[in-house]
Amino acid sequence: MASAYLELIRIRFLMMLAYRVNYYSGILIYTLSIGVYYFTWQAIYGGQGTIAGFTADQMTTYIAVSWMARAFYFNNLDREIANEIRDGSVAIQFIRPYNYIVVKMMQGFGEGLFRLLLFMAPGMVIACLLFPVQLPREPKLWLVFAFMLFMSFLINSQLNIITGLTAFFVENNEGMIRMKRVVVDLFSGVIVPISFFPGWLMLLNQWLPFQAITYLPSSVFTGRIEDSQILTVVGIQLLWFVILIIPIVIMWRAARQRLFVQGG
């Protein structure tokens, strides 16, 4: 059984590899996004030493790392699932002897591996050449970051799966998909680090899963979290991973009762 799932990862990876040209411009686009925020933050810092716990150098690193992390964890599982539900091909998935949600997760991971090797890694090199990014020297931070990045992928994919599964319950969930995308970008801290948010929003964010996607791993990697706190931060990610399994299971069970495929 496990080998079937591994095969899914491999196939998706190879499929992505066939379309790799599409991602070359993606690297440049992410670099452009990093650039505009880099210049803006430089102007904001001007003379100021620290704002909301970030120095100007930390901010540069934070932006570069966060955008390139997004290059890795981002995927279209939400739209894929919604499309399969709408065109009815999900019915075939129901009768196959594997778990559809796990299959989607594996396909997402295949895509993630591709994005890691051909999108995030070269993108990070370009970003480091263009902007004064300071990566940490301690191997321990790299290891922790790698693990946290994997957790980011899991949590982001879980949110995508939840959004995709809503297609079982509403006729058109395109609006929800787009809205989720904006919310994730804003509240995960890619656009602005969460410590810059006004107090009430920061408080609200502590009770939401989005910070676990970008803000926490990038904060650890830029060295803004003390060693003693790192375990807590990883714990928050693990906790959200477990919590988010619950709505997926509930939705999947309910969906099986409701599924109604037209035509065929």
Next chain:
Amino acid sequence: MYYIGLIGEYLKNYMKTRLTYRADFWVEVVSDLLFQATNLIFIFIVFMHTPTLAGWTRDEMVFVYGYFMIPYGIFSCFFNLWSFSERYIVKGEMDRILTRPAYNLFQILLENVDPPALIGSVVGALIMGICWTQLGLDFGLVELLVLLLLLAGSVLIYFGIYAALTSISFYSDAPTGILPLIWNIQIYGRYPLTIYNRFIQVLLTWILPFAFVGVIPASYFMTGKGMTQLALLTPIIGLLFLAIGLTMWNVGVKRYRGAGS
């Protein structure tokens, strides 16, 4: 006159197809605005931590953003050609267009109109209006006429640049990914030019003049930005880039050979 009649017919057609899926219309409007909102939220959050950005206050920056939203909305409504290469070149739909008497680009643009995007323009105008009073700027007939002239110039710049880029499909049928790339460069045009290094400043002013769809024309209405004369160049740059775009397009169309099937 003939062309105005055509616009009416195409819009009528659009309404008929769209009214069947009313919910989609609002979904598109709301998600467009949400996307714009994140950029505004960025500006608001930033200015909670700093009084000015390169000498610009929050209201001035939001003013620029409001200005930018107007030509951008008009452009997105009438220039929705993101899948031009697949649809018209690869599938050969260009054949159908070329057998008709009206100007080909005109037909293609009207076939793909996307009126929900205009709501972004309306919201931009509102944002600009609010900042206009907040900043206590003068507003009279002269300002209104200049504003309309600058907006027209900005729209033409968008059209020119994207007509030129889209026409690349006539010369090469490989997907280049250049359209989304350039789309991302335009983001730079919404912030004060002085925050960038010299290279990007020159690029945004003279090569891909996205500074002329945002910060430069908007600064005409504010005092002490030192770009008044540059701002008045907007319509001229607009006409220039429109000419470049249309020339590239017209030369490109001649190379079109149709898709065999």
